[in-house]
Amino acid sequence: MLPSTALTPLQLVQSSSLPALVQAEIEQLILGGELAIGEHINESELALRFGTSRGPVREALRALEECRLVRSEKNRGVFVREVSVAEADEIYDVREVLDELIGRRVAERATPGQVLELKALAAEMDEATAGSDVKRYHALNLRFHDRVVAFAGNDRLAGTYRLLTKELLLFRLRGLQDGGGFAVSNTEHKAVVKAIAAGDAERAGRLLRRHAADSRARMHKAAAIAAAR
Amino acid sequence: MLPSTALTPLQLVQSSSLPALVQAEIEQLILGGELAIGEHINESELALRFGTSRGPVREALRALEECRLVRSEKNRGVFVREVSVAEADEIYDVREVLDELIGRRVAERATPGQVLELKALAAEMDEATAGSDVKRYHALNLRFHDRVVAFAGNDRLAGTYRLLTKELLLFRLRGLQDGGGFAVSNTEHKAVVKAIAAGDAERAGRLLRRHAADSRARMHKAAAIAAAR
DNA sequence: CAATTGCAGATTGTCGACAATATGCAATTG
DNA sequence: CAATTGCATATTGTCGACAATCTGCAATTG
CATH class of the missing domain: 1.10.10.10 (Winged helix-like DNA-binding domain superfamily/Winged helix DNA-binding domain)
Structure with a gap:
């Protein structure tokens, strides 16, 4: 710890x-x-x-x-509170642009040690994926993004991001999230870490933003399935 | 009202x-x-x-x-709370990307009536500028941005933005803001409204973001003067 | 005389109590 | 028998009171 x-x-x-x-x-x-x-x-x-x-x-x-x-x-x-799909969608709208900023900043500022920590988390998520341990994966995923935003070195950015993340977590509790496909998600994590390690702000920002967009797409998919049921 | x-x-x-x-x-x-x-x-x-x-x-x-x-x-x-220059700087970092998103969204969604309201506010700010009525200008400026974010049609975006704006307002109360130059600011407002009226999301986003960046620059300038004193 | 100690007043932190309101059930009525 | 009314209970909203803590000042001491 x-x-x-x-x-x-x-x-x-x-x-x-x-x-x-x-x-x-x-x-x-x-x-x-x-x-x-x-x-x-x-x-x-x-x-x-x-x-x-x-x-x-x-x-x-x-x-x-x-x-x-x-x-x-x-x-x-x-x-x-119960967060509706429409509200979650609004949150994702904001989260995407924040994630881009986060990616850029963390690529500019992350120390080698911090990069190592992110790599370790991604590796752990691979393990969780291999073991189909969804609960552990989610916990690690949360921690990964929390560390990333912490390493971005902007407290207000981190505070804003965490606020929205918690609200999304509340939405996720309704069960409309992730009909699987979190192996894809971790592939994205590793690509993000790679861009960060390379100090490529542009790329890290783009990837982290797309990661959020993909997460949103997965949410929509799960919500559509739940609505059809 | x-x-x-x-x-x-x-x-x-x-x-x-x-x-x-x-x-x-x-x-x-x-x-x-x-x-x-x-x-x-x-x-x-x-x-x-x-x-x-x-x-x-x-x-x-x-x-x-x-x-x-x-x-x-x-x-x-x-x-x-007393917001430091460093903290204000962090807030501006977030605000810039939010302003870009706001500009895009409002350009996509604003109704003609809403555009008219923004034009009217910009006109009023011109009056305040002509009369050197700083207090009125600030009030109108706040209202302008509040209306813009409202017209963006995303409540969470609006909530997030307003939270940060209030914190910046707190910083501004320390007196380190705007060593004049708010005629420039309103020129920017009018350019933003024009882009919104044209439905040019790309341009409105870019302009609103730059407007925030300029505001930040003015803040730094004032802070530097205050620090040297 | 400088520094520390002790004290009086003020302010916060927390609690238990009471009034106002909502909720669910039973009795009543058409 | 369905619907409404009225009541008992539970829960919230608000308050005043008391203990714990802090602050500033005066007295004490080396």
Whole structure:
């Protein structure tokens, strides 16, 4: 693991506020699928679960609402958001241009060590593909893109990208994504890493953008199948 | 005014939660400059001002933290964020590619009526320029870009763009922006509108992106002057 | 006299309680 | 018997209070 996640207990207590911790916890509950899409979120229940009062839970939910992971109806409570195909499509529109920028920047700035890390992740994804381990592949895929955007060296770009990615993850939880074909996806990853290693910004940007476009196409395909059913 | 902002009292009460109203109110306080950059925000004071308890205020502040308009320090409270030149630079990096996408989309989708509205805004900005009314120019400029992104017909794109714009607005409040030269800016606006009216997506995208780049350049110039002082 | 320590006031973090509202079920009525 | 009405319950929205923490100042000490 990376040292960035290793915090001493002291640092943890000093930095993290209770609402922030609760927020992260609820986010995991949603992204991990424990809280189902569209499901009503019971404040008291969560408060009880986390051993806090409802105050911190409400603050966390307000933050998550701003992240667009939940929606709130007055006097009815908050619900896990359901992202429609149309919305996912809009997000992909934005994500494509961000991915191009990310590809360019990371090709310009990535260190040899960072390139190595990306190569290792791509290799792991090959393993997961060989073993048909879809769950592991998805986790690695997320990590791959997260590392890439981190290496692009622009925090706001990374923040913007991650926000959209989380929303897409929410969409994916509806099950309309990837009717297989993730061997193709990793071929694309490796091509991207190659362009990055070569420092070819133009090419890395183009490839990463196309990768996003392909991902969008796969999403549409799966959605069409689901709609026909 | 537009009908979109006209809500019946019934709708207002049903839709808007107290924390959401307080959030909008605080946002205006910040963006309007009433709460100074870097200033500590007193929860009790705001609660008193709005006639609520501290709960809704805290929820609003948590949402504003997610918007990056405020930052929060544990046990010390929340402060109006101060955006550095480096951060503004990062934001511009993202904004440029978004502006290109916006230009393309709006050129593809804008109705004649929408084009007319943009032309009218550009004309008003010419008036403000002639009258050296900087404040009015800035307000119109904001509205112009807000309308453009609205006409692009992609809500997530609009949301992403507005988030970044607000953060830049926060930076601008530090006074390091525009050492004049906003006559140039409006010439660019008019060229953009022309491309949109012609339905030239390629050109509109390129021009809007360059407009953002020029804005960034003006920011750097002002920042350099301020740094030398 | 500089530096540290201790204290008073102010502010945040969290909680439990109460009022307002929504929800589901049973009773009623045509 | 279907539809509506009214009620009991659960949940949200908001509040005031209290404990924990920070801040600035004064007193103390070497």
